Amino acid sequence: MESAAAQVGCLRRTSLSVSDVEGRHREMIVGDRSTWSFRVHYHSGDEIVHMLAGRAMLRIGQSARRVEAGETVVVPAGVVHRFEALDQLGWGFVSEFVAPGAEGPGPAKTESSLIAGVRAMLEDRYSLRTDVAQIADACAMSKGYLSRRFRQESGISLHDFHMLIALHNAKSMLKGGSSIVEAALDAGFYDQAHLTREFVRTYGFTPGVFRAAWQSAPRLPSLTHH
Structure with a gap:
């Protein structure tokens, strides 16, 4: 809790x-x-x-x-x-x-091919361990060059980008009614406290506040996600 x-x-x-x-x-x-x-x-x-x-x-x-x-x-x-x-x-x-x-x-819409490729690889991961060496190998780059170029093009480190993807996955699950514990573990966080800490740091409110707002949201003919 x-x-x-x-x-x-x-x-x-x-x-x-x-x-x-x-x-x-x-x-x-x-x-x-x-x-x-x-x-x-x-x-x-x-x-x-x-x-x-x-x-x-x-x-x-x-x-x-x-x-x-x-x-x-x-x-x-x-x-x-x-x-x-x-x-x-x-x-x-x-x-x-x-x-x-x-x-x-x-x-x-302006996302480069490098960022799009890295995004696709990170979205397939079920933990927050960012294997930079594996990603660099898939991109045919050295770890150092990949890290520098990714930050130059995106304005963020590979690990922080991975964290944002995990947070978006957790938000999608919370919108769908998953418990905070379920969303945390399924998105790759260590536990509920880990998700809560990163959620507040990024968005300024807790997963509980976010989930409650979506649980009371008006029902639409088909649910779409922000």
Whole structure:
């Protein structure tokens, strides 16, 4: 079970709801003003971020853009990115994600052949052990060259990318009604605590909050995933 402190801490700072928008699910996350600094991550659908207060730096690969209160930015599906607070008082936001279509989760449209190939290999793994040597051999590259080139093209390390794939797998299972323990183990995490720690670090709320929001989501004719 998630600790009471973890649940209360995340609920105090964020709220998550799932609604029906023209026959598709929409997730909405409201983050109270805080010094948010999320791990680099990506989403399966476009992310629309409304800056409510403060300022933050949006980093995508090697580029960076300052976003201020009153601005709205769109991060395309599959694009690896992160937001960082620029002020001591932090920043507040609303993020919206509308589920993609029937095609379900997918990579960024601009994803290189290297990233797509690595993604395919990592998606077939049932543990979070990132065997860089095996992946490098399949790509006909040295471990060092693969690691450097992958980070240059994606803005993230191989292991962190593997972690994000596992988190997306866990989210899909939680949406479908799996328990947190089941989702954690089936996605390759050591245990529920491991999933919870990585989930909060990446998204700002616990798997329990995420699962509860989706359990109370409106039923659609066919379920699609964000």
